[in-house]
Amino acid sequence: MIRMEGVTKTFGDHAVLRGVDLNVEKGTSMVIIGGSGTGKSVALKCILGLIRPDRGKILVDGTETTTGDRDAFLARFGMLFQGAALFDSLPVWQNVAFRLLRGSLKRPQAEAREIAIEKLRRVGLKPDVADKLPAELSGGMQKRVGLARAIAAEPEIIFFDEPTTGLDPIMAGVINDLIREIVVEMGATAMTITHDMSSVRAIADNVAMLHDGVIKWTGPVAEMDQSGDPYLDQFIHGRAEGPIQAVR
């Protein structure tokens, strides 16, 4: 469904992506792992068109992402950002229903609010959260609101950028379970980037290891522990010694 072919991206003189090749099958959950600053977020943003790659092709269902109607393209995606990226000035329900209150997916306000409350309930939040402002919520609740917003329009493809960063282990587990449930329930194609190995094991069907601007290893999560790849092995066991330099 999503295919990246030889994607490169350089910022100044720093080559972040040096030729990323990746294939994500429809209805599967791909988790991209890798150290900080290895370009995982850049790869996701390239797919969404938030960052323009220097070279290479990105195809969704065989069509290049740079062609066609941009609104229709983006309507297929939902994204949970690392810090949730909720709009401070809007109450929670309007954040969740943002897409349903404007543009091609616009619904009547009462219906949009109803859907927002239903999605909030789906991620384990009570309806009384709907009228609060994002600043009144804890980090974990903000992440859940972000998740509710990502699924509000029932997208075919959902991206999760570091979904458990900054959360305690219990809340991280709750978010991981929610992501897995939602992806299975909706039949969506998911791409997640994370450092958190418990997230990888909870969320992934397939795993890709990004290092030095290229995909070093990719395969089913069940094969990850026996991959024999020294980079992946060092990363998943969190060892300071190995081919990945601890100080980069």
Add this chain to the structure above:
Amino acid sequence: MTLLAPLGALGRAVLTFMATVGRVSIFAARALSHIFRPPWYPRELFSSLLTIGWLSLPVVGLTAIFTGGALALQIYAGGARFNAEAVVPQIVAIGMVRELGPVLVGLMIAARVTSSIAAEIATMKVTEQIDALTTLSTNPMKYLVAPRVLAALITVPLLVGIGDIIGIAGGFGVAVHSLDFNPATYLMNTVNFLETRDVVSSLAKGAAFGLIAALMGCFYGMESGRGAQGVGRATKGSVEAAAVLILAANFVLTGVFFSI
């Protein structure tokens, strides 16, 4: 090599300046074009009208009334040197309407509104809210920039008009209560002396300064760097740029309206 270094630095500074001018020009053209092209966001526009216009009234009113009062005292004291104390109403009126009203309101808007817009948009950028808008099929130029620019274009001329009136009222209050001017004569002299061109130039300056103030806030916000330092730089840069451009535009517009 050492001798050429200053030239190299000068060249880099000129190139950077020209590149910034180019980026600001393209940004301004895009912002203005989005005002006229759907989709429009009336709620965002209303909120911006309230923030930029209504909530700026107190600071504009206070600035204008004190400036008008001080102007009356200065003109009276200065005019007394050559027995021209009677020109206070005329000079206060012309001074407020042609120059001080628009410039002071413009600078107050730069301080209050430009900084606020730049900080808000820069924070949104740093916290990925701008990216989130895009992924939610909403163009940030239409949703964030166009309503703010349009609101400033509408409200700042009104604020300038109100500032002019309050400034003249400040001068009137001081003149009548402290300098023993006759109220009716003061008002008659003020009204009779002002020309349509004075008022039109004042409002036109207001529109230009509002445009500059909103554009600089939006531009620096959208171009902000990372982290708290990026937000701080964007805010500082936007106010500096807006203040300097407002004063430069004032000079140009004064030439356009009043050059003989």
